[in-house]
Amino acid sequence: MNLWSLALRNLLRNRRRSFATLLAMVVGLVAVLLFGGYRSNIAYGTQTGFVQQTGHLQIQRPGYYLDGGDNPAAYGIAGYRRIIDAIQRDETLAPMLAVITPTLRLGGIAGNFSAGLSRSVLAIGLIPEEHNRMLAWNEHGVVSYARPLPLAGSLPDAVVVGTGVARKLGLCHLLDAANCTPPPRTDDGQPTPDDIAALSAGERGDAAADAGTRIEVLAASARGAPNVASLDVVEAKNMGIKAFDDTYMAMHLATAQRLIYGGGEGQATAILVQLRHTAQMPAAAARLRELLAREFPGEALAVIDFATLNPMYGQTNEFMDSMFGFIALLIGVIILFTLGNTMSTAVIERTVEIGTLRAMGLRRAGIRRLFLCEALLLGAAGAVAGIAAALALAWLINHSGWTWTPPGYAYAYLILVRIGQDLPLLVGSVAGMFAVTLLSAWWPARRAARLVIVDALRHA
Amino acid sequence: MHPVSMRSVTKNYRLGTVEVPALHELDLDIPAGSFTVIAGPSGSGKTTLLNLIGCIDRPDRGEIVVAGQAVQAMSDDALSDFRARHIGFVFQHFNLLPVLTADENVEYPLRLAGVPAAERRARVRELVEAVGLADRRHYRPGQLSGGQRQRVAIARALATRPRLVLADEPTANLDSHTGAEIVALMRRMQREHGIAFILSSHDPLVHAAADALVLLHDGRIVPPAGEGSAP
Numbered sequence A: 001m002n003l004w005s006l007a008l009r010n011l012l013r014n015r016r017r018s019f020a021t022l023l024a025m026v027v028g029l030v031a032v033l034l035f036g037g038y039r040s041n042i043a044y045g046t047q048t049g050f051v052q053q054t055g056h057l058q059i060q061r062p063g064y065y066l067d068g069g070d071n072p073a074a075y076g077i078a079g080y081r082r083i084i085d086a087i088q089r090d091e092t093l094a095p096m097l098a099v100i101t102p103t104l105r106l107g108g109i110a111g112n113f114s115a116g117l118s119r120s121v122l123a124i125g126l127i128p129e130e131h132n133r134m135l136a137w138n139e140h141g142v143v144s145y146a147r148p149l150p151l152a153g154s155l156p157d158a159v160v161v162g163t164g165v166a167r168k169l170g171l172c173h174l175l176d177a178a179n180c181t182p183p184p185r186t187d188d189g190q191p192t193p194d195d196i197a198a199l200s201a202g203e204r205g206d207a208a209a210d211a212g213t214r215i216e217v218l219a220a221s222a223r224g225a226p227n228v229a230s231l232d233v234v235e236a237k238n239m240g241i242k243a244f245d246d247t248y249m250a251m252h253l254a255t256a257q258r259l260i261y262g263g264g265e266g267q268a269t270a271i272l273v274q275l276r277h278t279a280q281m282p283a284a285a286a287r288l289r290e291l292l293a294r295e296f297p298g299e300a301l302a303v304i305d306f307a308t309l310n311p312m313y314g315q316t317n318e319f320m321d322s323m324f325g326f327i328a329l330l331i332g333v334i335i336l337f338t339l340g341n342t343m344s345t346a347v348i349e350r351t352v353e354i355g356t357l358r359a360m361g362l363r364r365a366g367i368r369r370l371f372l373c374e375a376l377l378l379g380a381a382g383a384v385a386g387i388a389a390a391l392a393l394a395w396l397i398n399h400s401g402w403t404w405t406p407p408g409y410a411y412a413y414l415i416l417v418r419i420g421q422d423l424p425l426l427v428g429s430v431a432g433m434f435a436v437t438l439l440s441a442w443w444p445a446r447r448a449a450r451l452v453i454v455d456a457l458r459h460a
Numbered sequence B: 001m002h003p004v005s006m007r008s009v010t011k012n013y014r015l016g017t018v019e020v021p022a023l024h025e026l027d028l029d030i031p032a033g034s035f036t037v038i039a040g041p042s043g044s045g046k047t048t049l050l051n052l053i054g055c056i057d058r059p060d061r062g063e064i065v066v067a068g069q070a071v072q073a074m075s076d077d078a079l080s081d082f083r084a085r086h087i088g089f090v091f092q093h094f095n096l097l098p099v100l101t102a103d104e105n106v107e108y109p110l111r112l113a114g115v116p117a118a119e120r121r122a123r124v125r126e127l128v129e130a131v132g133l134a135d136r137r138h139y140r141p142g143q144l145s146g147g148q149r150q151r152v153a154i155a156r157a158l159a160t161r162p163r164l165v166l167a168d169e170p171t172a173n174l175d176s177h178t179g180a181e182i183v184a185l186m187r188r189m190q191r192e193h194g195i196a197f198i199l200s201s202h203d204p205l206v207h208a209a210a211d212a213l214v215l216l217h218d219g220r221i222v223p224p225a226g227e228g229s230a231p
């Protein structure tokens, strides 16, 4: 019969009230944990998506990112190979590196000119094997939607486009979607200007006219003249975000370089640095800046992290954090008042008992401890039951196959909650629960301890 | 040495702005090892007097010495510890802890006083048997009759071997037969333990058992008939 078992017996005295209070705590904790797990899944999911596509850090010419990233002529990095070599040789950076790879972004016009269809695209030239290794990054073990680009090992003229681009260019057979209108035959009409038709005809040469997958891309070369490449669309890929999907095109780096720089030295607009762990980012960025300043003092180069490159990442996190904070606060307040009310009622009901204990020689602190112990026991039971219930519900949700389409996205994501893997969430919720428990029991316990003994004994 | 000695003790209660006098300039010595009963009409100050002796209330003026200690200047914690060691309480409504068994109720003050477990067990067994509840030791108060509950309360009051046991109307909630049994038990325990018992009661049965009777009226002690009339 120690303090804790006495507290437990007192709780069991009014089972219904204790159970109702416990239920409020469990429901509250489950709500906080489920939403927290959902938030956590989105945060890790978006981080993984961005790191897979853009790496953790990018080395670019200053101003390139702000300028919109489609002007390779002004922002090319000629010596990108030497920079990559230097980074790979650096003994601090080398162990952190997962992938380091150059890319070249360019804006252009993709045309299915024979069908009289075109649209502007933001194309990226990349090294497919390295890009696919980047897509395999999954530090947090989230459900990854990244599929390898089918460019690896393909011919130099192979490209992948977003489904929106494919639809616009009338490449309907590349899409599963039914909502694609095949291009009208344009044998009679002449929608394509003569000079571009001629350019594209010249570029295509004698290549087998694999009608239906061949397109032309028109871009401004480094010297400002238009240049055209005839390319072969090997796949249409849903890029998730519609605005992105409608302009996406990926090609071999060498092909992109030939389009922009012709026969001259190929350049890159960014060097993508993907680290093994996101936590290494500050250290890696600092080291990179130092290395670039030391070894390439003449080059103006900036190191930019993925959060800066993808403002949506921070915005999503802030939005989810503020919702989480609001929900947690609301639930905390509700538990505070529910438990506070339960404890106050218990103190009033047991006034004579408190007077008796005090008369027998229990100090004020002993009374306070007794009621705090009761509240803490309730809190502990609520925490255990709440975590168990939340984990069980999370399992059900994660295995239910529910999906939703986030705002701005082109396809549905699985609804997942990530509680078990999110230690800060678990620890934080439980600590918060105990803090609320102590806070709500504090005043009733204090009131109980300060009762005047003779008045308490006279209490009917 | 008297277990209780009071000099010029005055206690008033405040009801809003009105002062309600409860005890007035009271002088009282309780002899060691006595069975003292405080008698008097309702409102005469019996409970107030017992509360002051029991150190759960403080006088407005005067001096109280309990078990050789001047208690009015002690802090709340010191008084709590003092009560735990030296004073046992028996209440009109028994006031047992409902979640504890008879044994555990008797044991509770021993825990407060920090008595080691082995000795606690021995004392609880002895006391529970002495009050005749050996076969009810694992019952909770709700499963005991009023008389049985008061027996547990008496055992509990004696557990720490106090200098003094205080009982405010201990038989008022019992039928007269059970009340008589309880008075007899208290009288027996008081003799066996050789300590002072101070009771308050309206009950002539209790008065009859007393070594000394203190008669209160309007917060003053009424001198026994004959005293003061002597030349």
Ligand SMILES: Nc1ncnc2c1ncn2[C@@H]1O[C@H](COP(=O)(O)OP(=O)(O)OP(=O)(O)O)[C@@H](O)[C@H]1O
Pocket: B013, B014, B015, B020, B021, B022, B040, B041, B042, B043, B044, B045, B046, B047, B048, B049
């Ligand atoms: N807490 C209090 N507040 C105000 N007045 C009080 C308080 N307690 C007692 N009194 C007053 O003090 C006086 C003495 O009361 P006390 O309870 O000591 O009498 P009592 O002899 O025990 O009476 P009873 O036989 O009815 O129990 C009474 O006039 C009572 O009204």
Ligand SMILES: [Mg+2]
Pocket: B046, B047, B048, B168
């Ligand atoms: Mg009274």
